[in-house]
Amino acid sequence: MxxxxxxxxxxxxxxxxxxxxxxxxxxxxxxxxxxxxxxxxxxxxxxxxxxxxxxxxxxxxxxxxxxxxxxxxxxxxxxxxxxxxxxxxxxxxxxxxxxVGIHIVSMEGHDHRLVHHIIPEGTEPSLHLLYHTSHYDILYLRSKL
CATH class of the missing domain: 1.20.1300.20 (Peptidase C65 Otubain, subdomain 2)
Structure with missing residues (x-):
């Protein structure tokens, strides 16, 4: 309670x-x-x-x-x-x-490749995050000119 x-x-x-x-x-x-x-x-x-x-x-x-x-x-x-x-x-x-859905960009492996994850799958993400070293940072998308 x-x-x-x-x-x-x-x-x-x-x-x-x-x-x-x-x-x-x-x-x-x-x-x-x-x-x-x-x-x-x-x-x-x-x-x-x-x-x-x-x-x-x-x-x-x-x-x-x-x-x-x-x-x-x-x-x-x-x-x-x-x-x-x-x-x-x-x-x-x-x-x-x-x-809501999110897009996580992570730097995985020893070659630091960028790997993209949409969670849950098939959703339109409303938040974009960068994951690195056990930490998340907010990514702000650039508006198209």
């Missing part, structure tokens, strides 16, 4: 951020809000709780992909805890929960 209360509180804060950004329609508003520690942490915590909920609601599938005694323990220790790195299974769960 505590998870649901936390999720509701975090959700309300995320909705307030989205509404403020929509009202202002300025990129600076989003940057200002996300550079405020409490706002940024609220958004991240909400996404972590959403991911945990999705994982646990689809435990039959996801339990096969985590290295923990049980999925609930994994979620409590790895997903819900702030400052923990996100694993691939967490990314997949969050994308499915949000019903």
């Amino acid at each position: 505590n998870l649901l209360m936390d999720q509701g509180h975090q959700r309300d804060q995320v909705i307030a951020v989205v509404e403020q950004c929509q009202a202002d329609e300025k990129e600076e508003t989003l940057l200002t809000l996300f550079n405020e520690q409490s706002t940024s942490d609220s958004v991240v915590q909400f996404l972590r709780l959403l991911t945990s909920t999705y994982l646990q609601n689809h435990a039959d599938f996801f339990c096969n992909f985590v290295e923990a005694p049980c999925l609930k323990t994994y979620c409590k220790q790895e997903v819900e805890t702030m400052a923990m790195e996100c694993d691939h299974v967490d990314i997949l769960a969050l994308l499915k929960a949000l019903e």
